[in-house]
Amino acid sequence: MMAPAATALGFELRVLAEAEDVSAVAAVAKAPVGDYKDLDHLLEFSRGLDVLTFDHEHVPTDHLRALIDAGVNVHPGPDALVNAQDKLVMRAAIDRLELPNPRWAAVDDVDALVAFGDDAGWPVVLKTPRGGYDGKGVRVIASAGDAAASADWFESMSPLLAEAKVEFSRELSAMVARTPDGECRAWPVVHTIQVDGVCDEVIAPALEIPLEVAAAAEDAAVRIANELGVTGVMAVEMFETPGVGSGFLINELAMRPHNTGHWTQDGSVTSQFEQHLRAILNLPLGATDLLGPVVVMKNFLGGANQNLYSAYPAALATEPAAKVHSYGKAVRPGRKIGHVNLVGGSTADVDSVRQRAGAVAAIIRDGRPQAAAPETTGETE
Numbered sequence: 107m108m109a110p111a112a113t114a115l116g117f118e119l120r121v122l123a124e125a126e127d128v129s130a131v132a133a134v135a136k137a138p139v140g141d142y143k144d145l146d147h148l149l150e151f152s153r154g155l156d157v158l159t160f161d162h163e164h165v166p167t168d169h170l171r172a173l174i175d176a177g178v179n180v181h182p183g184p185d186a187l188v189n190a191q192d193k194l195v196m197r198a199a200i201d202r203l204e205l206p207n208p209r210w211a212a213v214d215d216v217d218a219l220v221a222f223g224d225d226a227g228w229p230v231v232l233k234t235p236r237g238g239y240d241g242k243g244v245r246v247i248a249s250a251g252d253a254a255a256s257a258d259w260f261e262s263m264s265p266l267l268a269e270a271k272v273e274f275s276r277e278l279s280a281m282v283a284r285t286p287d288g289e290c291r292a293w294p295v296v297h298t299i300q301v302d303g304v305c306d307e308v309i310a311p312a313l314e315i316p317l318e319v320a321a322a323a324e325d326a327a328v329r330i331a332n333e334l335g336v337t338g339v340m341a342v343e344m345f346e347t348p349g350v351g352s353g354f355l356i357n358e359l360a361m362r363p364h365n366t367g368h369w370t371q372d373g374s375v376t377s378q379f380e381q382h383l384r385a386i387l388n389l390p391l392g393a394t395d396l397l398g399p400v401v402v403m404k405n406f407l408g409g410a411n412q413n414l415y416s417a418y419p420a421a422l423a424t425e426p427a428a429k430v431h432s433y434g435k436a437v438r439p440g441r442k443i444g445h446v447n448l449v450g451g452s453t454a455d456v457d458s459v460r461q462r463a464g465a466v467a468a469i470i471r472d473g474r475p476q477a478a479a480p481e482t483t484g485e486t487e
């Protein structure tokens with residue numbers, strides 16, 4: 107999804123691909139296959155690049171340091187990125203910046219988890235600090251009695267992150283971009299809806315959010331970017347907690363274009379993908395204004411329909427203003443394979459905008475809707 111922005115600006119984008127058949131290979135001219143966990147592959151790939159960046163956060167921190175030592179221009183840099191790679195590092199950084207964290211602790215074993223829950227209150231959310239995404243690596247532990255069932259996690263990783271389960275009214279995302287020289291621009295805070303830990307829908311901006319909460323959330327994201335030395339695009343996931351503290355708590359950081367920013371492709375003057383490229387190349391950042399009063403992004407996951415294109419005639423006809431983004435990924439149940447963006451004409455129409463974007467996504471996921479059965483009159487010709 108970064109490729110169209112690179113093409114527009116005349117930049118050559120190269121991808122270190124995990125395999126020949128990953129969808130990014132089809133989007134760029136040069137996509138050598140390599141292993142991002144292998145330093146030699148990374149060094150070979152980095153030769154002659156102006157800048158190196160990521161579309162996920164799992165490149166080992168030590169490899170990034172080695173690349174920098176070899177003269178590679180890496181953005182975001184490892185000291186910033188580690189806060190998106192490791193949720194324990196992130197929680198400590200948020201405490202250090204005195205920004206609002208849920209109650210949390212690093213727990214070494216089941217006993218420590220029980221002690222945390224008894225103190226902070228049950229349920230507790232238990233997380234693997236590294237490697238999680240889309241809710242993989244997140245478990246809700248209802249009570250002390252259920253804690254022992256997580257012994258397997260402690261065997262494969264320790265310590266784990268324990269957090270109080272937050273009573274939130276909705277989830278928010280505050281997105282910013284920052285250049286190495288320190289220019290910083292934020293998009294308005296958006297409302298994000300997760301289903302089973304997976305981002306399902308985004309409404310931009312977050313409607314009816316108190317002005318001071320929106321401003322404080324945006325300020326928090328800008329402060330995190332500045333204080334941690336973030337370069338490129340960052341999403342700060344948050345929980346809205348009306349009337350409690352500053353009205354929000356920070357959930358996690360993502361330092362790359364993020365699912366909660368896909369709406370910007372069709373709903374903002376500058377998309378997150380263009381902004382990321384501008385930021386890592388230390389170019390002036392683009393305007394972040396919305397292109398309409400409200401923008402909805404609806405994801406579609408793999409479902410009944412194996413041939414997405416067969417559903418296009420029906421899907422595209424149902425809503426001509428919708429923009430479909432299909433990732434070219436093999437369809438597997440529950441896998442994110444695309445999204446639909448739709449700009450609405452008025453915030454009062456948000457329900458209809460959501461419904462229309464959702465209808466397009468559902469047709470692509472489920473296949474062409476069945477044509478209505480012809481009415482039988484009982485007559486024959």
Ligand SMILES: Nc1ncnc2c1ncn2[C@@H]1O[C@H](COP(=O)(O)OP(=O)(O)O)[C@@H](O)[C@H]1O
Nearest residue numbers: 231238239240241242244269270271272300303
């Ligand atoms: N402390 C918490 N309290 C309540 N819900 C939480 C908490 N932490 C995570 N969640 C829920 O689980 C989802 C996934 O957790 P997150 O830490 O963002 O993991 P991932 O890396 O998979 O995105 C969140 O979007 C939220 O819906």
Ligand SMILES: [Mg+2]
Nearest residue numbers: 240343357358
């Ligand atoms: Mg998350």
